[in-house]
Amino acid sequence: MSSKNLYILGIRGIPAQHGGFETFAEKLSPYLVKRGWNVVVYCQEDSRVRKYESSWAGVKRIHIPVTNSGAAGTIIFDWKVVADSLKHDGLFLTLGYNTAIFNTLQRLKGQTNVINMDGIEWRRDKWGLIAKTWFWLNERVGCWVGNHLVADHPKIKEHLATRVSPERISMIPYGGDEVLEADPNLLSVYGIDPGQFSVIIARPEPENSFLEMVRAFSCKKRNHTLVVLGNFQPTLNAFHKRVMDAASEEVIFPGAIYEAPVVQALRFYARFYLHGHRVGGTNPSLVEALGAGCAVIAHDNHFNRWVAGPEAAYFTTEDDCSLVFDKLLTDDYAVLAMKAASRLRFKERFTWEQILSEYEELLLKWYPSR
Structure with missing residues (x-):
């Protein structure tokens, strides 16, 4: 042939x-x-x-x-x-x-x-x-x-x-790659430790709920770090400035990171992966989060629910998101269950x-x- x-x-x-x-x-x-x-x-x-x-x-x-x-x-x-x-x-x-x-x-x-x-x-x-x-x-x-x-x-x-x-x-x-290990030493440059931070990885645009998630996290002291990846240009982009102005001292903006081992470590060792996308189909970053066994907190819409499954945590409003943080930041058992569910969903379909x-x-x- x-x-x-x-x-x-x-x-x-x-x-x-x-x-x-x-x-x-x-x-x-x-x-x-x-x-x-x-x-x-x-x-x-x-x-x-x-x-x-x-x-x-x-x-x-x-x-x-x-x-x-x-x-x-x-x-x-x-x-x-x-x-x-x-x-x-x-x-x-x-x-x-x-x-x-x-x-x-x-x-x-x-x-x-x-x-x-x-x-x-x-x-x-x-x-x-x-x-x-x-x-x-x-x-x-x-x-x-x-x-x-x-x-x-x-x-x-x-x-x-x-x-x-x-x-x-x-x-x-x-599809996505399954991540079963990552180098924790790559986190030290950002001053964070495994399990002591959560991460957002997306283009910093309004439809990706950046402002809502950052405000929800920053409304009170969390004793936790939120790492927000993305190419933020506050002097050129008014939305970027609003997000950064809304952030508490526990939020860090390391910029856009393209080195795969670093991004994998940030996913693998995060307590939560936050996904605020409101529009789109199967989002690659969300699939990659499932492959890294992330506990997912996502905007509640039919796109994200089908991908991440029923065990993820969902929010619609800024207040919802804040309540999710209140409930889950100290619930280790729930986080372990969410991580296991993400790996299962990944192997099922992605x-x-x-x-x-x-x-x-x-x-x-x-x-x-x-």
């Missing part, structure tokens, strides 16, 4: 440097290569060099140069990627729908394209009207032009089923072994026969 060709579009490249989809592609690509696939990943280069190719872990990478930065650069990159993809044969996997309007060309050419539709991007508070309109339009287009759609959460599948037939949608969540196997099964089903 001849090798099957898979082209991965929609990300900036591998190895991962930017986000959840890049990490997913970094896991899926070598997995498929080991199983006999030819995998090609398009990578964005912020330079004026010509297009070139390279190899990483047996995966072919096509490097596309883009001189623009930011959102404009990403849109131009996606356009160039789709234009290049029209020259190739095989199956195409597009991660995200933000420029799905370009994928129309693939549909017109008769290429088979499976699109992971990500979260409901146009509902996010951070976007202005123009951006929200662009995302809403591209979500619609993605539903039309994708031969098959992937939703990473049952509620995202329900949402997409208002656009297309449910038979055209598969639900496969995001190991990479399960996720990657489900993806290959889907890709084999949609591989073009001609």
Whole structure:
């Protein structure tokens, strides 16, 4: 049997440097290569060099140069990627729908394209009207032009089923690594000890409940430290300033941390992992928290409840969150039960072994026969 060709579009490249989809592609690509696939990943280069190719872990990478930065650069990159993809044969996997309007060309050419539709991007508070309109339009287009759609959460599948037939949608969540140990010495630079702190790891945006969680923690002395990761720029961002101004002396802001061993130690040794996301499907950071056996305190919505399960603690308002701290910061038995439940939920549904196997099964089903 001849090798099957898979082209991965929609990300900036591998190895991962930017986000959840890049990490997913970094896991899926070598997995498929080991199983006999030819995998090609398009990578964005912020330079004026010509297009070139390279190899990483047996995966072919096509490097596309883009001189623009930011959102404009990403849109131009996606356009160039789709234009290049029209020259190739095989199956195409597009991660995200933000420029799905370009994928129309693939549909017109008769290429088979499976699109992971990500979260409901146009509902996010951070976007202005123009951006929200662009995302809403591209979500619609993605539903039309994708031969098959992937939703990473049952509620995202329900949402997409208002656009297309449910038979055209598969639900496969995001995966994570199981963390069974971490280096406690990595905590010393932050002046914290195992079990004596809790952690928030997210983009510091209003929809992620940063202000509510920090206020809830800071309303009284806790004899505990809250570590808030993220790229805070209080002189440039009014929301960042409000969060930092609301923080008590027991809250620390070490900035954005990208070193995986440090982040793993912060999760693994935290008393609680706080997850304030109000919008989205299966959030990678929440899955990674389950994989590290974190006791989870999360905003109460159907996205988080499905991922973290019934044993996590939930809050809706700032007052709710404060009461959760009041109750659980001194209840060691409850914390141990929450940690055990997180590991169980992770093994039930979010190991990479399960996720990657489900993806290959889907890709084999949609591989073009001609």
